[in-house]
Amino acid sequence: MSRSFSRYLKACADVFFPRLCVVCGTRLALDEQQLCAACLHQLPLVRFASLTENPMADRFVGLFPLVRASSCFHYQKGATVNRILFDLKYHDNPQVGYVLGRFMARLLLRQDFFDTVDVILPVPLSRTRRWQRGYNQSEWLARGVADVTGLPVCKDAVRRVRNNPSQTRLDRLGRMENVDSVFALTARSGLLSGKHILLVDDVFTTGATMLSLCDTLYALPGVRFSILTLAWAGA
Ligand SMILES: [Zn+2]
Structure with missing residues (x-):
């Protein structure tokens, strides 16, 4: 045609x-x-200049080998722009995730954000949540990023066994206690050993979910992490 x-x-x-x-x-x-x-x-774009002036990266310092961390726009309660997230998560519109995944990737490509990244890993949903929603919004963001960068997406190396990290999880991570994990490695996870993994999610609030995922993946030898979310709701 x-x-x-x-x-x-x-x-x-x-x-x-x-x-x-x-x-x-x-x-x-x-x-x-x-x-x-x-x-x-x-879009109220987030501009984190470097890892040293980056409140998102701050949550990971001293815990995990972090290469880069960035977000696309500021999330503020009641702001019109938040309709994007609402559409993505609750309005059965995964396509908006793909379009904004592409948008984020084009912005960050100019800043060499994806240099040395080996693989994109969208934050998994639990089986029940995925069934309820019909799709994983992070996978659609990852698909958009992959389309621009040409990087592979890995969806089967880790699974989510619980919906949310416990309130005390952040404190525990500091002590590296391997309890109450939200995620679990699968038989395919060995493929990620030695890789620079880009974790992709829709919103970054306390960082508890990402920290929990890093904690699980850190059991694999030689892994490094970069983090990218569509919205930043942190202070
Ligand atoms: Zn408009």
């Missing part, structure tokens, strides 16, 4: 089934996906 014919079909489809921006609800132009250009450019 020629490109112009494909555009013509898309334009026809837009007439009968108009696509709307997930943030402001206006009708999308033919070349826009999920977000209109105005909303995309108004």
Whole structure:
């Protein structure tokens, strides 16, 4: 099918089934996906200059070998932009994750964020949560990042055995106690030994989930971590 014919079909489809921006609800132009250009450019972007001036990375210092950590936009309660996360998690719209995964990757590619990364690992959902939602939103973000970077995505090396880390988990991690794990390695996890693993998730709040995942993966020899989330809700 020629490109112009494909555009013509898309334009026809837009007439009968108009696509709307997930943030402001206006009708999308033919070349826009999920977000209109105005909303995309108004995203409150997070700019962590380096690991030493990075509150996200601070949570991992002294615990795990961290290479880089970044997030795409600031999450503030009640802000319009949070509709993106709502759509991604609760509105049966995984496609917005793919589009923003691509957006994040294009931004960070210019900063050499993905240099030396070997594999992308989306934070797994528990089997029940995944069944309820029908998809894992982090996998769709990872898919977008992979599409731009050409990096492989690993989805079967670790599984989530509980939904949330316990409240006391952060304190315990400091002491490296191997109890109450949220995640468990699978028979495929050996493939990650010696790798620089990019962990991808939708929101970073306390970091407890990411810390727990690092704690589980750190049992593999020679692993290093980078972390990327769509939103940063930390202080
Ligand atoms: Zn918009």
